[in-house]
Amino acid sequence: MASPVGKGLVAYNAAISRCARAGLHRRALELFAEMRARGLRADEYTLPPVLNSAALLRVPPAGALHALLLRDGLALHLHVSNALVDAYAKLSRVGAALATGSLRDARTVFDAMLTRCAITWTALIVGYAQNGRGRESLAVYADMVRSGCRPDYVTFVGLLFACSHAGLVDAGKAHFQSMQSEHGVAPGPDHYACMVDLLGRAGRLDEAVDLLDGSPAAELDATVWKALLAACRTHRNAALAERAAAMVWRLDPADAVPYVMLSNLYSRARRWGDVARVRALMRSRGISKEPGCSWVLVAGVTHVFHADDGDHRRAAEIHRKVEEMTARIRARGHVPDTEWALQDEAPEGREEGLAHHSERLAVAFGLLAVPAGAPIRVYKNLRVCGDCHAAIKTVAEVYGREIILRDSNCFHHMKDGACSCGDYW
Numbered sequence: 001m002a003s004p005v006g007k008g009l010v011a012y013n014a015a016i017s018r019c020a021r022a023g024l025h026r027r028a029l030e031l032f033a034e035m036r037a038r039g040l041r042a043d044e045y046t047l048p049p050v051l052n053s054a055a056l057l058r059v060p061p062a063g064a065l066h067a068l069l070l071r072d073g074l075a076l077h078l079h080v081s082n083a084l085v086d087a088y089a090k091l092s093r094v095g096a097a098l099a100t101g102s103l104r105d106a107r108t109v110f111d112a113m114l115t116r117c118a119i120t121w122t123a124l125i126v127g128y129a130q131n132g133r134g135r136e137s138l139a140v141y142a143d144m145v146r147s148g149c150r151p152d153y154v155t156f157v158g159l160l161f162a163c164s165h166a167g168l169v170d171a172g173k174a175h176f177q178s179m180q181s182e183h184g185v186a187p188g189p190d191h192y193a194c195m196v197d198l199l200g201r202a203g204r205l206d207e208a209v210d211l212l213d214g215s216p217a218a219e220l221d222a223t224v225w226k227a228l229l230a231a232c233r234t235h236r237n238a239a240l241a242e243r244a245a246a247m248v249w250r251l252d253p254a255d256a257v258p259y260v261m262l263s264n265l266y267s268r269a270r271r272w273g274d275v276a277r278v279r280a281l282m283r284s285r286g287i288s289k290e291p292g293c294s295w296v297l298v299a300g301v302t303h304v305f306h307a308d309d310g311d312h313r314r315a316a317e318i319h320r321k322v323e324e325m326t327a328r329i330r331a332r333g334h335v336p337d338t339e340w341a342l343q344d345e346a347p348e349g350r351e352e353g354l355a356h357h358s359e360r361l362a363v364a365f366g367l368l369a370v371p372a373g374a375p376i377r378v379y380k381n382l383r384v385c386g387d388c389h390a391a392i393k394t395v396a397e398v399y400g401r402e403i404i405l406r407d408s409n410c411f412h413h414m415k416d417g418a419c420s421c422g423d424y425w
């Protein structure tokens with residue numbers, strides 16, 4: 001988008017917000033820098049899109065922007081502060097800065113705000129929830145209700161997510177009840193998915209099924225049934241898994257996830273005939289999986305890895321590291337679980353394939369390139385497979401490193417051989 005040459009603040013504000021809305025986040029930040037270089041002072045309309053673009057690009061200029069808007073008194077505007085709290089909370093999610101540091105900053109801005117609305121409270125609730133700090137989410141929510149602010153649809157998504165990830169079954173059920181009866185917010189698919197996840201983690205599959213059977217079918221989308229399917233896989237309930245998979249197929253026929261989950265479940269039960277049947281079904285329906293990939297951010301550069309990737313400049317070194325990792329975790333007692341082979345891109349259940357899943361290559365590169373003492377942050381586009389999850393936990397232990405793996409579902413903070421997800425995701 002062209003610069004609004006010779007124009008003033010209003011033209012810049014319009015151009016920045018147009019770029020941000022169009023997803024041209026880098027351009028939005030460039031225009032902001034250019035505007036400031038011309039001596040124009042940002043106002044309360046400039047900053048929300050700039051903060052949002054910065055957060056989405058995982059760049060942490062929030063500190064500098066924060067100082068700027070305090071100086072100019074802009075933090076007094078509710079929507080500016082909301083954008084700032086949200087930007088810090090988002091940064092903590094993507095891990096561009098130390099998660100706890102960003103959450104602290106979000107909290108600082110939040111505490112300094114004179115007025116707050118549902119968006120402000122919700123940003124903080126979601127920020128805590130997504131960083132595995134469920135109890136703090138609940139405490140913020142309690143303050144929100146006490147303050148007289150009305151929680152909305154998104155607030156409850158954050159709250160139920162927090163309950164589910166912190167294993168707070170009773171609190172989750174109580175909030176789910178009260179959202180409609182006390183706050184007049186009708187539960188939607190996101191809330192049902194959280195509840196199924198919450199009950200599934202606690203092993204209460206029957207309760208989850210009762211909840212869904214008694215709910216309006218229109219509110220139950222494929223996400224809800226996939227949450228049930230994941231619970232069935234964990235608790236090895238094949239009959240219910242078939243029912244959940246059939247629902248996903250009806251609602252989202254192109255989704256590969258049910259095939260992968262069913263295949264995992266059957267192979268863990270050693271029901272090879274059923275494994276073959278599910279794979280054949282997947283092939284006959286022409287379903288192919290999105291290829292898995294993982295990435296690591298080192299010194300501001302993103303390094304992307306695919307399974308069996310030989311493309312990286314340091315590929316030979318990385319593969320030697322993978323071999324070393326495999327040997328060291330095996331010595332520590334890690335037994336490869338080849339039943340997870342179809343989770344990722346490896347064609348068959350070969351141990352060789354598992355060792356070269358993209359997340360392991362990314363972790364190996366992290367061990368080589370991230371300075372000792374700093375956490376290794378790895379991102380994955382799909383859910384991490386069970387074998388990689390166990391293997392990377394052991395890697396964190398034997399190498400004495402903190403590894404933070406963000407997969408398509410949640411954060412895994414791995415340290416000393418344990419994971420923040422409690423091995424349920």
Ligand code: ZN
Nearest residue numbers: 344357385388
């Ligand atoms: Zn894997």
Ligand code: ZN
Nearest residue numbers: 412419421423
């Ligand atoms: Zn985990």
